[in-house]
Amino acid sequence: MATLPVIEMSPLFDRVDAVGRARVAGEIARACEAHGFFYLTGHGIDLATLADLEAQSRRFFALPEEEKLRIDMARGGRAWRGYFPVGGELTSGAPDQKEGLYLGTDLAADHRRVQARMPLHGANLWPPALPELKVAAEAYMAGATRAAAALMEGFSISLSLPDNYFRDAYTTEPTVLFRIFNYPAQGLGADAGSWGVGEHTDYGLLTLLAQDRFGGLQVKAPGGWIEAPPIEGALVCNIGDMLERLTGGRYRSTPHRVRNVSGHDRLSFPLFFDPDFNARMAPLPGVAITTGADGRWDGASVHDFDGTYGDYLLSKVAKVFPNLVDEALT
Numbered sequence: 060m061a062t063l064p065v066i067e068m069s070p071l072f073d074r075v076d077a078v079g080r081a082r083v084a085g086e087i088a089r090a091c092e093a094h095g096f097f098y099l100t101g102h103g104i105d106l107a108t109l110a111d112l113e114a115q116s117r118r119f120f121a122l123p124e125e126e127k128l129r130i131d132m133a134r135g136g137r138a139w140r141g142y143f144p145v146g147g148e149l150t151s152g153a154p155d156q157k158e159g160l161y162l163g164t165d166l167a168a169d170h171r172r173v174q175a176r177m178p179l180h181g182a183n184l185w186p187p188a189l190p191e192l193k194v195a196a197e198a199y200m201a202g203a204t205r206a207a208a209a210l211m212e213g214f215s216i217s218l219s220l221p222d223n224y225f226r227d228a229y230t231t232e233p234t235v236l237f238r239i240f241n242y243p244a245q246g247l248g249a250d251a252g253s254w255g256v257g258e259h260t261d262y263g264l265l266t267l268l269a270q271d272r273f274g275g276l277q278v279k280a281p282g283g284w285i286e287a288p289p290i291e292g293a294l295v296c297n298i299g300d301m302l303e304r305l306t307g308g309r310y311r312s313t314p315h316r317v318r319n320v321s322g323h324d325r326l327s328f329p330l331f332f333d334p335d336f337n338a339r340m341a342p343l344p345g346v347a348i349t350t351g352a353d354g355r356w357d358g359a360s361v362h363d364f365d366g367t368y369g370d371y372l373l374s375k376v377a378k379v380f381p382n383l384v385d386e387a388l389t
């Protein structure tokens with residue numbers, strides 16, 4: 060059975076290790092041309108940080124529903140932050156069998172982007188009953204954001220671009236969203252057609268995912284669906300639609316989905332490291348273009364898209380949270 064590659068990324072934190080960086084860049088290129096998915100080690104996030112995030116998240120989801128609903132997404136307004144219950148999100152048109160907490164770069168009310176009423180920008184909502192969750196999640200977000208920024212240097216090198224190319228062009232002010240998901244244990248009689256998360260691709264540049272030990276993530280490989288089982292201490296990395304768009308299809312934004320058949324509640328922690336909301340998303344000069352829908356899961360082609368990353372993201376969010384859109388954006 061096909062397995063996903065493991066990339067040890069620590070040379071990307073060392074600007075003088077040209078040989079190590081070139082090696083990692085080569086591994087990134089091969090992984091992204093083949094799968095668009097790989098595991099990451101050497102990402103700088105220690106086991107204690109991962110364990111604390113998991114422990115505090117379990118405590119959060121075990122709170123009574125009314126306690127969790129004190130930070131309901133409806134209260135996050137246009138910032139799109141807060142808790143949503145099982146069935147509250149429709150990733151591929153049907154309700155997902157998961158509950159979650161939406162977080163992201165924490166911007167105060169006086170930040171210029173919040174003052175400008177930019178959607179998806181604003182303050183995180185934290186459960187008043189569990190202050191430890193904020194500490195654990197902020198530590199993880201800082202580590203994962205640092206790893207994603209370093210990884211983007213590897214992507215630049217892999218495309219024969221200057222190390223800081225993506226940072227300077229797209230991620231000086233990245234869009235960083237972070238989610239904490241719980242996929243409740245599904246009973247034996249569960250509907251075989253119901254997914255924790257339905258088949259989809261991610262929207263932006265990179266997703267870094269921590270997951271607990273129970274598994275359930277599946278990736279669409281050329282020969283069929285394969286599992287991406289947990290590896291202790293490693294993160295799963297996959298690329299999003301905008302990296303496919305920028306590279307003209309050379310790097311793939313690969314469909315994936317989740318079904319939790321472990322008999323336990325499964326937690327996962329995706330951090331989305333995405334372009335500046337205002338960045339215009341056109342193919343990189345000098346990179347081959349593919350056109351057409353290419354049999355994508357949603358029948359759409361990212362190569363037809365012309366606009367800012369914010370335009371793209373909002374069009375997607377409107378589909379997965381149809382009930383919230385009018386409320387938050389009008």
Ligand SMILES: O=C(O)CCC(=O)C(=O)O
Binds near residue numbers: 261315316317
């Ligand atoms: O929970 C997972 O393993 C994957 C979640 C996911 O694909 C997503 O949030 O985009």
Ligand SMILES: [Fe+2]
Binds near residue numbers: 259260261266315
């Ligand atoms: Fe995803």
